[in-house]
Amino acid sequence: MAETLRELLSEDELLRFYEQMVLCREFEESCAEQYSKGHITGFLHLYSGQEAVAVGCTAGLQQKDYILSAYRDHAQAIVRGAEPKKVMAELFGKATGLCKGKGGSMHLFAPELNFMGGYAIVGGQFPIATGLAWGSQLLEEDRVTACFFGDGSMNQGTFHESLNWSRLWDLPVLFVCENNFYGIGTEVHRASAQAALHRRTCGYDIPSEKVDGMDVIAMYQATKRAAEWVRERQRPYFIEAVTYRFRGHSMSDPAKYRSSSETDVWKSRDPIINLSRRLLEEGIATQEQLDDIAKRCLAQVEESVRFAEESPWPEDAAVWEDIHV
Amino acid sequence: MSEMTYRDAINLALKEEMRRDKTVVTYGEDVALYEGAFKVTRGLLSEFGELRVRDCPISENTIVGVAVGAAMAGVRPVAELMTVNFALLAMDQIVNHMAKVRYMFGGQTKVPMVIRMPGGGGSQLGAQHSQSLESYFMHCPGMLVAYPATPADAKGLLKTSIRDDNPVIFLEHELLYNSKGEVPEDPEFLVPFGKAAVMSEGEQVTLVGYGRMAILALQAARQLEKEGISCEVIDLRTLVPLDMETVLASVRKTGRAMVIEECWKSAGLGGDIASRIYEGCFDTLLAPVRRISGLDVPMPYSRKIEKLCIPQLEGIVQGVHDLLNEPY
Numbered sequence: 118m119a120e121t122l123r124e125l126l127s128e129d130e131l132l133r134f135y136e137q138m139v140l141c142r143e144f145e146e147s148c149a150e151q152y153s154k155g156h157i158t159g160f161l162h163l164y165s166g167q168e169a170v171a172v173g174c175t176a177g178l179q180q181k182d183y184i185l186s187a188y189r190d191h192a193q194a195i196v197r198g199a200e201p202k203k204v205m206a207e208l209f210g211k212a213t214g215l216c217k218g219k220g221g222s223m224h225l226f227a228p229e230l231n232f233m234g235g236y237a238i239v240g241g242q243f244p245i246a247t248g249l250a251w252g253s254q255l256l257e258e259d260r261v262t263a264c265f266f267g268d269g270s271m272n273q274g275t276f277h278e279s280l281n282w283s284r285l286w287d288l289p290v291l292f293v294c295e296n297n298f299y300g301i302g303t304e305v306h307r308a309s310a311q312a313a314l315h316r317r318t319c320g321y322d323i324p325s326e327k328v329d330g331m332d333v334i335a336m337y338q339a340t341k342r343a344a345e346w347v348r349e350r351q352r353p354y355f356i357e358a359v360t361y362r363f364r365g366h367s368m369s370d371p372a373k374y375r376s377s378s379e380t381d382v383w384k385s386r387d388p389i390i391n392l393s394r395r396l397l398e399e400g401i402a403t404q405e406q407l408d409d410i411a412k413r414c415l416a417q418v419e420e421s422v423r424f425a426e427e428s429p430w431p432e433d434a435a436v437w438e439d440i441h442v
Numbered sequence: 443m444s445e446m447t448y449r450d451a452i453n454l455a456l457k458e459e460m461r462r463d464k465t466v467v468t469y470g471e472d473v474a475l476y477e478g479a480f481k482v483t484r485g486l487l488s489e490f491g492e493l494r495v496r497d498c499p500i501s502e503n504t505i506v507g508v509a510v511g512a513a514m515a516g517v518r519p520v521a522e523l524m525t526v527n528f529a530l531l532a533m534d535q536i537v538n539h540m541a542k543v544r545y546m547f548g549g550q551t552k553v554p555m556v557i558r559m560p561g562g563g564g565s566q567l568g569a570q571h572s573q574s575l576e577s578y579f580m581h582c583p584g585m586l587v588a589y590p591a592t593p594a595d596a597k598g599l600l601k602t603s604i605r606d607d608n609p610v611i612f613l614e615h616e617l618l619y620n621s622k623g624e625v626p627e628d629p630e631f632l633v634p635f636g637k638a639a640v641m642s643e644g645e646q647v648t649l650v651g652y653g654r655m656a657i658l659a660l661q662a663a664r665q666l667e668k669e670g671i672s673c674e675v676i677d678l679r680t681l682v683p684l685d686m687e688t689v690l691a692s693v694r695k696t697g698r699a700m701v702i703e704e705c706w707k708s709a710g711l712g713g714d715i716a717s718r719i720y721e722g723c724f725d726t727l728l729a730p731v732r733r734i735s736g737l738d739v740p741m742p743y744s745r746k747i748e749k750l751c752i753p754q755l756e757g758i759v760q761g762v763h764d765l766l767n768e769p770y
């Protein structure tokens with residue numbers, strides 16, 4: 118790449134990317150610890166390795182744009198602006214959580230941030246994203262709806278129906294596939310007849326591109342371009358972010374279906390290390406500065422855990438609340 | 443007899459039936475290489491090969507539809523849906539196709555297939571992953587519904603399901619997979635459909651359950667026995683066909699009945715069974731039929747309140763006390 122980072126983004130923005138990625142990583146690693154202590158229960162899907170996608174994409178969107186995700190949603194919510202302590206409290210099942218302890222890890226939601234939810238039924242978010250885009254178009258709100266999903270979810274009927282629909286009605290949806298090569302233990306070419314996932318949109322006349330999902334700058338640039346394209350033309354667009362999850366599918370998955378050499382190759386492309394190397398090489402930050410950022414993130418995560426621990430449980434009566442309006 | 447887990451009993455049933463009949467095949471999401479999200483299909487790929495044990499895309503409606511087609515072609519598919527919650531994506535193929543094909547084509551074809559689905563709540567998996575949908579399947583004619591409570595029944599009912607020429611919904615409880623029990627080794631051991639099990643005999647109250655609820659009922663009966671209260675525990679084993687004969691015979695003896703269902707109370711199977719008890723035992727009932735049900739709410743994640751939404755041992759015990767104290 119010929120361009121230097123400075124030509125692309127301000128120092129502040131670059132350091133913010135770095136800080137957000139480190140915050141997400143620290144948050145997820147802390148979740149793993151809290152899970153092993155029994156403070157977090159149920160299913161827990163961590164995002165470690167995929168940070169460049171959430172951080173780069175979110176930066177390429179406007180705050181008014183809607184974001185939806187699947188169940189691997191902590192980072193998506195936090196980068197969008199959710200307070201880590203409220204996310205952690207949700208994971209602890211506490212009343213102070215983002216969804217009052219009713220949702221848990223897989224179901225974060227923050228409408229004031231236009232974060233429209235994490236969904237645990239694979240492919241459940243496609244039609245909802247399509248509907249949100251239609252709604253905001255009807256209401257002339259000039260929003261883009263960014264719909265995040267995994268490679269495995271592209272084999273659900275809802276994916277195909279929503280792509281067709283969004284192009285037919287010309288709706289402002291930005292589809293972002295986080296291709297981490299696996300749906301639980303099934304590698305993408307064992308589930309998808311066309312394993313070049315971005316090429317699957319041609320049947321719906323939706324333009325698409327493949328982006329390095331381990332490179333936060335590339336993700337940012339691609340999303341910014343794509344989101345503006347969607348906004349101007351009021352038409353759907355598709356990004357395939359090529360990425361990797363460093364951990365198993367969820368906490369109960371030892372990930373025996375992939376080799377350690379494969380994992381090592383991807384870990385050498387760690388998006389955080391990637392960016393820090395470039396920041397140092399180009400003299401945008403010193404090691405000391407980066408260490409300070411890491412310390413700050415760690416402190417914030419520790420504070421989140423403390424907050425979650427000290428928070429009250431939901432009242433019993435809460436089970437009957439929020440069912441109907 | 444040998445002691446094994448509910449998980450291993452299901453695994454053994456699959457292996458025995460696949461050895462016995464080459465037309466039995468199995469597939470689902472992460473069933474082969476990963477050996478199942480709950481490790482129920484361990485060792486199947488290595489023994490039977492990738493033509494008979496296959497992974498498939500995350501496409502539930504098509505998972506069921508492909509089984510319907512394969513069954514019509516003469517194969518005996520055992521499809522796995524990773525959990526019962528995802529059967530909701532397949533309700534079209536289940537209800538509109540699987541359950542209808544034989545009838546609407548005038549009996550000219552049959553659909554010998556099984557859909558295995560783990561389900562139930564209690565693991566803090568939240569609203570979309572904790573459902574008990576047994577009443578949904580019972581409601582629709584044209585398919586059979588089995589829900590084993592014990593490892594022996596898990597083996598015997600699954601083998602019967604695979605050999606049966608009708609489509610079978612085979613429900614497994616996620617919290618029972620590690621439970622242990624004696625299981626007959628005989629590869630011809632079959633548990634017939636439509637024959638409830640009297641798990642424990644008693645005189646004062648009939649407790650009717652299925653799946654994990656039958657196990658809870660049995661635990662409650664043991665606890666109540668120490669207090670001198672005698673309960674008869676009936677495990678329905680199959681919800682379709684439903685063995686009301688065994689239930690009614692018991693209620694005629696005890697005069698009191700409690701139905702324990704994990705599903706939501708509204709339009710739940712417990713209401714159906716209670717009404718059948720009223721119809722069959724109206725003159726001998728000593729008290730209104732009680733129901734212990736899942737709360738009519740989407741399942742909350744937080745374990746503090748999740749347990750309020752699922753029938754618990756204490757609730758059953760208390761319910762029996764209340765039933766005996768009814769002023770009739």
Ligand SMILES: Cc1ncc(C[n+]2csc(CCOP(=O)(O)OP(=O)(O)O)c2C)c(N)n1
Binds near residue numbers: 366500524531
């Ligand atoms: C409808 C449905 N089917 C199956 C599952 C079980 N399940 C949860 S995640 C998953 C794999 C999804 O893979 P992918 O879309 O690639 O997302 P990733 O986990 O890699 O982020 C499966 C099969 C589910 N939650 N919903």
Ligand SMILES: [Mg+2]
Binds near residue numbers: 267268296297298301
């Ligand atoms: Mg994936």
